[in-house]
Amino acid sequence: MGVLKDRFKEKAEISAAEIKHILKDHGNDKVGEVTLSQIYQGMRGITGIVSETSLLDSQEGIRFRGYSIPELQEKLPKVDGGSEPLPEGLFFLMLIGELPTDEDVADISSMLQRRSHVPNHVFAAIEALPVTSHPMTQFVVGIMALQTESNFSKKYAAGMAKKDYWESMFDDSMDLIARLPRVAAYIYRRKYKNAEHIHPNGLLDWAGNLAHMLGYEDESFKELMRLYMTIHADHEGGNVSAHTTHLVGSALSDPYLSLAAGMNGLAGPLHGLANQEVIKWIFEMREELKTESPTQEQITEYVKKTLSEGKVVPGYGHAVLRKTDPRFTAQMEFGKKHMPDDPLVQTVWNIYEAVPPVLQSMAKIKNPWPNVDAHSGALLVHYGMVEYEFYTVLFGVSRALGVLASLCWDRALSLPLERPKSVTTELVKKWINNEGEIWGD
Ligand code: AMX
Numbered sequence: 001m002g003v004l005k006d007r008f009k010e011k012a013e014i015s016a017a018e019i020k021h022i023l024k025d026h027g028n029d030k031v032g033e034v035t036l037s038q039i040y041q042g043m044r045g046i047t048g049i050v051s052e053t054s055l056l057d058s059q060e061g062i063r064f065r066g067y068s069i070p071e072l073q074e075k076l077p078k079v080d081g082g083s084e085p086l087p088e089g090l091f092f093l094m095l096i097g098e099l100p101t102d103e104d105v106a107d108i109s110s111m112l113q114r115r116s117h118v119p120n121h122v123f124a125a126i127e128a129l130p131v132t133s134h135p136m137t138q139f140v141v142g143i144m145a146l147q148t149e150s151n152f153s154k155k156y157a158a159g160m161a162k163k164d165y166w167e168s169m170f171d172d173s174m175d176l177i178a179r180l181p182r183v184a185a186y187i188y189r190r191k192y193k194n195a196e197h198i199h200p201n202g203l204l205d206w207a208g209n210l211a212h213m214l215g216y217e218d219e220s221f222k223e224l225m226r227l228y229m230t231i232h233a234d235h236e237g238g239n240v241s242a243h244t245t246h247l248v249g250s251a252l253s254d255p256y257l258s259l260a261a262g263m264n265g266l267a268g269p270l271h272g273l274a275n276q277e278v279i280k281w282i283f284e285m286r287e288e289l290k291t292e293s294p295t296q297e298q299i300t301e302y303v304k305k306t307l308s309e310g311k312v313v314p315g316y317g318h319a320v321l322r323k324t325d326p327r328f329t330a331q332m333e334f335g336k337k338h339m340p341d342d343p344l345v346q347t348v349w350n351i352y353e354a355v356p357p358v359l360q361s362m363a364k365i366k367n368p369w370p371n372v373d374a375h376s377g378a379l380l381v382h383y384g385m386v387e388y389e390f391y392t393v394l395f396g397v398s399r400a401l402g403v404l405a406s407l408c409w410d411r412a413l414s415l416p417l418e419r420p421k422s423v424t425t426e427l428v429k430k431w432i433n434n435e436g437e438i439w440g441d
Contacts, residue, residue: 249410
């Protein structure tokens with residue numbers, strides 16, 4: 001732990017000094033213009049956030065500290081005999097900005113094991129909810145119950161110097177990442193497996209242990225969890241879960257409060273809930289068409305019907321991407337390797353053939369290609385995890401890696417309270433008539 005923290009401190013101090021220089025020389029350089037449409041349409045294309053951990057290119061997809069997903073699969077450490085990257089390695093890369101060694105990753109795995117104790121009151125808080133509650137509701141309640149453990153909030157209350165904020169934010173972030181698999185597995189076993197809980201295995205890696213606590217011992221499921229936890233971790237800073245965590249953290253809310261807020265955003269159907277919506281949509285299609293393996297023609301007709309009912313086709317489209325999401329491709333490769341004959345997985349691939357031409361024919365849709373959520377559920381179903389309402393919790397456990405690494409950077413760089421200017425349509429109308437100014441101070 002000491003080593004990781006020291007290395008982070010060293011990197012952050014160098015970056016903070018660099019940024020100071022950049023702002024001194026270029027602080028007044030313009031990075032773009034904002035149109036009225038952008039203000040009304042979700043701020044698309046407005047550059048307004050710094051997030052060091054990853055960068056999204058609309059054509060290429062995500063790069064984590066410069067590395068694409070195939071590069072991560074090649075370069076990040078793996079378990080002995082495994083072929084998928086260990087998410088601990090990605091976390092190191094996002095936090096430190098360098099590829100980790102096997103030893104760095106082993107250190108993080110054992111640090112997370114040491115910090116993984118979840119106090120009983122967290123389980124009691126989850127138990128206070130009806131078992132019918134959505135798993136994301138239970139997950140957020142679990143995270144909020146863990147907040148009693150925050151070092152940052154205790155130290156802040158006792159009076160902490162600004163220069164020390166990053167350190168307890170860092171400690172909280174590590175504790176939280178260590179504890180999330182236990183909380184997630186508890187919710188899964190509580191809701192779907194008669195509350196028959198499984199003790200953690202102290203010898204396993206972070207994602208392998210999650211698979212174990214969920215009740216899936218198949219080595220290829222553990223590999224899937226390593227891949228899943230790696231590819232869902234981060235998608236630059238503007239997506240709802242990352243931006244929310246960053247925004248709430250800018251008020252010096254501790255990592256528990258900040259992550260819980262981000263997870264509430266992830267729980268929305270246009271964001272992380274889309275993975276459950278995809279499987280639900282496919283199951284409904286199979287039921288309506290009375291076949292396990294709909295043809296491409298049948299899928300095309302079903303897509304048209306979905307659109308004609310005024311619904312979105314889940315798993316397709318993206319606010320930034322304009323090509324097939326490389327996270328989709330990575331999962332497709334996993335499917336080809338581990339389950340090429342699975343009918344549901346094949347249906348996902350047939351949907352990939354059928355949907356883009358239909359969406360391309362609708363001029364308003366900017367991206368007809370699949371995103372990460374179009375594929376993930378089918379792989380989970382293959383191993384027997386059919387309880388699709390749980391999928392977003394898995395997404396959330398992974399997303400914590402990226403947004404908490406980012407939060408550590410936010411505090412280490414002393415990024416201030418986020419507070420953009422808003423306007424009213426009344427003011428916009430005055431501005432259009434040259435009767436008022438739209439920009440504020
Ligand atoms: N099916 C039907 N309509 C779609 C669509 C889809 N898959 N994708 C976009 N559209 C529609 C939008 O709803 C919008 O319609 P409107 O003008 O009538 O409101 C229009 O096309 C323009 O949208 P856009 O500029 O192409 O996309 P966006 O940035 O507004 O939204 C997203 C992006 C992801 C919300 C949208 O593509 C969508 O709803 N997709 C389905 C849900 C989904 O898969 N979400 C997961 C995204 C990845 C993630 O965060 N996990």
